Amino acid sequence: MLKCIIVEDETLAQDVIKSHLARIDKMDLVGVFRTGPEAMAALQTQEVDVIFLDIRLPGMSGLHFLSGLTDPPLVVLTTAYAEYALESYEFNVIDYLLKPISFERFSKAVNKLLDGRLYAAGGRGMAGVGGSGALASGVDGATIEMGSLPQGDHIFIKSNSKFFRVSFSEILYVEGMKDYLKIHTPEYTLVTHQTMNELEKLLPARLFIRVHRSYLVATGQIRSIYGNTIELGKVTIPIGVNYKEVVMGLIGKR
Numbered sequence: 001m002l003k004c005i006i007v008e009d010e011t012l013a014q015d016v017i018k019s020h021l022a023r024i025d026k027m028d029l030v031g032v033f034r035t036g037p038e039a040m041a042a043l044q045t046q047e048v049d050v051i052f053l054d055i056r057l058p059g060m061s062g063l064h065f066l067s068g069l070t071d072p073p074l075v076v077l078t079t080a081y082a083e084y085a086l087e088s089y090e091f092n093v094i095d096y097l098l099k100p101i102s103f104e105r106f107s108k109a110v111n112k113l114l115d116g117r118l119y120a121a122g123g124r125g126m127a128g129v130g131g132s133g134a135l136a137s138g139v140d141g142a143t144i145e146m147g148s149l150p151q152g153d154h155i156f157i158k159s160n161s162k163f164f165r166v167s168f169s170e171i172l173y174v175e176g177m178k179d180y181l182k183i184h185t186p187e188y189t190l191v192t193h194q195t196m197n198e199l200e201k202l203l204p205a206r207l208f209i210r211v212h213r214s215y216l217v218a219t220g221q222i223r224s225i226y227g228n229t230i231e232l233g234k235v236t237i238p239i240g241v242n243y244k245e246v247v248m249g250l251i252g253k254r
Contacts, residue, residue: 002113004050005031007039007065008078009057013099017052017078020106026114034058036065048073049163050094050113055079066091074156074163076109155202157183159190166190168207172221172232174199176214184235211247212240219250 004027008014014032021027030046033039036057042048051073055062063084066072075091077084080099095109154167166183175182176196183190200210210216211230215237224231225247228239239247 001026001028002049003028003030003047004052005029005033005039005042005048006052007033007036007057007062008052008054009034010054013054013078016101017106020101020103023103024107024110027110036060036062036068040065040068043069043073050074050076052076052078055081055084063087063091071165074113076113157190157192159192164190168204168218169220171203171208171218173215173217173235173237176216209246209250211243212238213242215240222250225251 004021006014006017006029008017018029018032021029027050030048031039031042033042034057037060039051053062053065053075055077056079057065062077062079066075072091075093077093077096078099078101079097082098085096094112097105097109153169154165156163157166158164166185170185170187172184172186174196175184179193179195181192181194181196181199183192196210196214196216200208200216203216207218207220208216209219217230217232217237221232222230223233225239228244230237230239230247
């Protein structure tokens with residue numbers, strides 16, 4: 001069950017979103033707020049997984065509100081103005097819904113939250129959603145050109161029905177297990193339903209390298225390369241035959 005809040009100053013728009021949420025399982029509405037400061041105060045006292053956020057709010061815009069959050073939940077923007085689409089994807093935005101919001105379009109956005117995929121933050125692209133040159137669907141068939149989006153510094157990983165914010169700098173290596181992945185950090189390990197190829201597309205190539213069919217490592221964490229192995233502190237990772245040339249390229253030896 002994902003806990004969500006609505007940040008919207010128009011009563012009619014609040015009622016539409018509440019009605020849509022009432023028809024969807026696994027979404028628990030825990031608060032409705034008219035302004036950013038009201039919502040910010042609530043986030044300090046209760047756990048929230050998702051924000052349905054209007055952009056034009058009294059006193060403080062929705063995007064200004066987002067910029068003030070150090071560790072924001074997942075965000076679905078709800079607005080009548082398409083011109084904010086590109087700017088909005090600089091934040092942790094899962095979808096951009098244009099008013100009036102139909103239930104069909106709303107449910108598609110919610111399904112992105114519930115399907116157990118990884119979501120890239122900072123606009124680099126989302127598994128099954130965005131990416132360079134992608135189109136985000138609006139209401140009644142309208143589309144918004146997202147273009148080439150800026151890269152963030154973290155991803156959201158769904159594990160055990162919770163979304164975890166993981167910075168790229170935290171990740172030591174990723175281990176593949178058929179359709180599941182183990183994301184290893186110094187403090188914890190997350191297991192998520194995702195393929196290695198899908199995750200590789202989400203992580204920046206300047207920070208991570210595929211060294212084996214079942215392993216992807218953070219280049220900044222490599223301590224040594226010896227024979228067909230890589231050492232990451234106390235962990236030894238095998239180098240696959242098909243990846244050896246790429247790995248050796250890290251040290252300028254081919």
